[in-house]
Amino acid sequence: MKNYGDPSSTIPYQCFMGRWEGLCKTFSPRGEFIEAAAVHMDVYWNEVGKSWHLMEDFENLYEVGKTVFHTDIFVEGKYCWAVSDQLSLEGTELTPFNYVFVIDSKVSNTLVFNNHYFLDPNTRRIITHKLQNGKTYVFQIQDFVRIQQPWRI
Template sequence: MSDTRNYGPASPRPYQCFMGHWEGLCKSFTPHGDFLESSAVHMDVYWLDDNTWHLHEHFENLYGVGETIFDTPIGVDGKRCFADSDQLSLEGAELTPYNYVFTIDSRVSNNIVYNNHYFLDPDTRRIITHKVRDGATSLFQIQDFTRVQRP
């Protein structure tokens, strides 16, 4: 008996689901889960070349820092990504086509940042963030984004 299954076309290359213009809200919480504040975030993500994408992320008020803009080229090697700039050092990986994890050493907020990106649908993304400073949790954040412009 032949067991052939048609699973349809292959999923897009890693990180393609990030491309576009996104509008979001970042909610900050204490290490005990108490709400602190929320702030708008504007994000533009696009390919620079076949192995590099660019993240432009504008926080109207990054908690504890103030207005902040990250402009970061991010290299890609298969499912892995990486970046190093004056603002941050970053490593990430695609776990599934719509779930990504990142570890960021932020020179802006002086935290180690653990981000989990979940694509709830192609145009809705949630980022759950755990920030650590001096070995202890300093902040939790949830960012909810809607893609307002597709590639």
């Protein structure tokens, strides 16, 4: 049984918990649209307030293809981090509904800067700037809708 936590909790990263469906749009460094692909995400606590699991399933990760990430992310207050065969990650809560992440992706060989904005409790936008060899590689916008939210036991 997955632990999506208490939806009324204000602890950092609680707002990420649940199942999400999204669309990732990719743009060139000059802003030209390149492609769009579906993304499926399931996020749940391993231990509430201490670590959470992120499953992110890209139907087509730009220039990589079908890719599924499984990452355990550890939390200390507003800060989080992860290290796996696929990536290393650091994140910070700036406000209760705005988070930033820096991800070194071993899958796409890019340095990824993500800014997560929760437009409302069930709608999230991620604005991504990807670098490869120190230069802007692509920009991406991912829009997600929560399809299964935490519920109280």
